[in-house]
Amino acid sequence: MSAERKAQRAVHELSICQGIVEVAGLALADLPRPMPRLSTVTVRIGRLTGIVPESLRYYFDLLTPDTPLAGAALVIEEVPIRGRCADCAADFTIDTLVFTCPACGSGFVELLSGRELHVVSLDTAEEVLCGS
Amino acid sequence: MEVSVLRNVLGANDLIAAENRKEFDAHGCFVVNLMSAPGSGKTAILERTLRALDGRLRAGVIEGDVLGTLDADRLAPLGVPVVQINTDPHFGAECHLDARMIRNALCELKLDGLDLVFIENVGNLVCPAEFQVGEDRKVMVLSVAEGDDKPLKYPLMFRVSHLLLLNKIDLLGHVDFDLARFRANVARVNPGLPVIELSAKTGQGLDAWTRWLATETAAAKRRTPCGVI
Numbered sequence: 137m138s139a140e141r142k143a144q145r146a147v148h149e150l151s152i153c154q155g156i157v158e159v160a161g162l163a164l165a166d167l168p169r170p171m172p173r174l175s176t177v178t179v180r181i182g183r184l185t186g187i188v189p190e191s192l193r194y195y196f197d198l199l200t201p202d203t204p205l206a207g208a209a210l211v212i213e214e215v216p217i218r219g220r221c222a223d224c225a226a227d228f229t230i231d232t233l234v235f236t237c238p239a240c241g242s243g244f245v246e247l248l249s250g251r252e253l254h255v256v257s258l259d260t261a262e263e264v265l266c267g268s
Numbered sequence: 269m270e271v272s273v274l275r276n277v278l279g280a281n282d283l284i285a286a287e288n289r290k291e292f293d294a295h296g297c298f299v300v301n302l303m304s305a306p307g308s309g310k311t312a313i314l315e316r317t318l319r320a321l322d323g324r325l326r327a328g329v330i331e332g333d334v335l336g337t338l339d340a341d342r343l344a345p346l347g348v349p350v351v352q353i354n355t356d357p358h359f360g361a362e363c364h365l366d367a368r369m370i371r372n373a374l375c376e377l378k379l380d381g382l383d384l385v386f387i388e389n390v391g392n393l394v395c396p397a398e399f400q401v402g403e404d405r406k407v408m409v410l411s412v413a414e415g416d417d418k419p420l421k422y423p424l425m426f427r428v429s430h431l432l433l434l435n436k437i438d439l440l441g442h443v444d445f446d447l448a449r450f451r452a453n454v455a456r457v458n459p460g461l462p463v464i465e466l467s468a469k470t471g472q473g474l475d476a477w478t479r480w481l482a483t484e485t486a487a488a489k490r491r492t493p494c495g496v497i
Binding site: 156159162163171179185235256257260 | 269270271272273274275276277278279280281362363364366394395398420422423424427455456457458459460
């Protein structure tokens with residue numbers, strides 16, 4: 137992590153992590169049957185969000201002890217930035233932060249992925265018998 | 269046992285932003301979310317802009333800062349309604365304005381009779397890009413002193429913005445900023461992004477910016493009375 141990004145750790149990932157804890161807590165409360173001892177919370181984070189996974193995990197461990205998510209680990213699925221050219225319909229991955237079409241050079245590119253900030257699943261270490 | 273719960277982390281914020289937008293639309297207000305790094309000249313641009321508009325468009329301002337009322341104090345002599353938001357009380361000095369803070373500010377800012385609302389975000393090129401507040405347009409400011417490489421370092425901010433104000437162009441020649449290289453970098457990240465070069469200090473380029481505001485405000489007014497967007 138660059139010095140510049142480390143200095144910003146105090147800001148960006150904190151507010152996003154607060155959102156994750158809030159949303160995951162609400163999702164947990166909404167489950168039709170209680171989920172004992174959460175083991176993991178899985179989130180999907182697009183690369184264009186600029187989130188540093190290491191910082192997100194740091195805040196998750198800091199924010200969760202006194203919440204229903206206590207003890208859970210944060211699993212981060214990173215989503216690449218993908219685009220589709222509006223002119224030639226080519227699909228491509230954007231990993232150099234150049235948003236022009238590599239096939240025809242067009243600048244009209246629709247983003248297919250890369251801005252995700254989603255809580256996708258909750259997992260418990262214990263097997264819960266279905267239908268019991 | 270794994271349970272799928274797919275939820276957007278910013279979903280709650282986006283819902284409040286949509287409510288804010290409805291309220292702005294109901295009053296026929298065009299809303300600009302002004303974003304930049306600290307020190308790019310957002311407040312200086314606002315001072316100069318509000319003077320130039322001189323009541324032709326009736327404007328209000330929501331000022332966001334981590335602490336203090338320095339910016340609101342600067343705008344006070346201009347006789348426009350200004351509401352200051354301090355993000356400090358919101359958990360650990362927030363680095364951006366979110367929709368809920370704007371919702372609260374709307375209790376203080378009377379929208380009746382306003383054509384235009386500027387929301388001056390907290391100085392930061394990262395977080396504000398992610399949070400909708402109910403704005404019509406996101407306008408970012410970059411000053412030439414910050415360097416021509418910034419589009420490649422903060423691509424999301426340059427992607428989400430509808431207009432870029434390149435400020436402090438009176439310093440071109442004094443700082444290491446290559447205008448052609450900058451435009452090429454902008455084109456790599458967001459080729460459709462319009463750029464207005466200006467100087468809040470000398471007033472150069474301000475006309476293009478106030479014309480943009482007048483055109484966009486008129487367009488917003490046309491679509492709001494019936495709620496047709």
